[in-house]
Amino acid sequence: MREWLFKRLLSQKNYIVKFSKRILNIKKGEKMKKILYVHHGTSMGGAPRSLAFLIEKLDRTKYLPIVLCIKDKRNIEFFKAAGADVIFDESLHPFHGSVVSGMNTKLFINNLRHALPSLKKMQKYLKEIKPDMIHLNSSCLFLFAYASKIVNPTCKVICHIREPLLDNHFGQILRYFNNKYVDGFISIDNYDLENMRVKEAKSKVVYNFVNIDIYNSNVKSECLRKELNLDTGDIVFLFLARIVECNGALELINLCRDSTKVKSNYKFVFVGDKSDDTSKYIQKVRELVKETPNCYLVPFRSDVPEVIASSDVLICPFTEPHFARAIIEAAAMRKPAIGSNIGGVNELICNNETGILYHNDKELERAINTLGENYELREKMSGNAERYALEKFNSSINSREIMEFYENL
DSSP states (O other), rough: OOHHHHHHHHOOOSSOOOOOOOHHEEESSSSEEEEEEEEOOOOHHHHHHHHHHHHSSOOOTTTTEEEEEOOOOHHHHHHHHHHHEEEEEETOOOOOOOOOOOOOHHHHHHHHHHHHHHHHHHHHHHHHHSSEEEESSSGGGGHHHHHHHOOOTTEEEEEOOOOOBBSSSHHHHHHHHHHHOEEEEHHHHHHHHHHTTOOSSSEEEEOOOBOOTTSSOOOOHHHHHHTTTOTTTEEEEEEOOOSGGGGHHHHHHEEEEEEEETTTEEEEEEEETTTTOOOHHHHHHHHHHOOOOOEEEEEEOOOOOHHTTOOOOEEEOOOSOOOOHHHHHHHTOOOOOOSSSTGGGGGTBBBBTTEEESSHHHHHHHHHHHHHHHHHHHHHHHHHHHHHHHSBHHHHOOOOOOHHHHOOO
């Protein structure tokens, strides 16, 4: 029955799944609470990984996780593997307005065009599933909180704040409606929570976390070195993020283009290219990487632990404040980080202990050369980073905090 259901989900794009009572009303002693997670992502990046780790750690004697996945089919198997029932419906749309998504005319028109249909469709899902709680995996999903209050005003809605909002009217739309319809906020860092300006709802900062069973210093790999034919003495600085303007890839490449600033054995590997991305920004990055001998651009990939293990230093040149999952994953794998001293990033790096924070290009150049030249310092910071990750970003500890938040709400 279950396999048949998933096959049907994959074969039909827009279908309200008629879950059987056997699936949705599983009983183990008392009836478990159904938590409907709504995921917005269009790639297998940080947000779905964070949600999957949370679902894996849920107390299955209390909670039954159901994921409504609204954009990328690749995440279906990801959430199923974590133990959730999954619904896929790409006719539903988020309402963007964060620093990560940015804003342009096309995106804003899409926001408006899909808002009412998404609201109505979500109401049908809620009437069918009858969740005990709804957990939105981003602030861009506030329409689904509104739908919940129409269908069942007593159903608690949690919003996971994963990025700061735009400092304009578009960001204010998300801020207003989230505060109006969401009952509780979990933020992945203090900066993002302050940016939401939460008024009455309960809130808690729980840092994004890492599955230590997967991301740890026991993982060994030379995959990047082998694929790129790097020498033994090369120092690999890893950029692991989407290739978008707010993540600062161009700024780092331009620094690397000046041979007087970085040594020839420093190799900068940018992991995150998407073949279907035709934006002017990624095209410029591709062009400059080809002209820069010590820079390499590789596609987004799923073997993230192996990629991190094959590097020496994680580098995060973000130009806009937001959380950097790669920093905490690298820390758990005993890798120090270099990051821009802005909101989100500066909560994940203990300056001069687990890595180095910088304010400008000159400080970035100094940080690269400091960690590139000094093996002993890299090793010291690596050990500090691993201990810090086990304390602050441990999935077992942080998922318990989220479950406590569920109970308190």
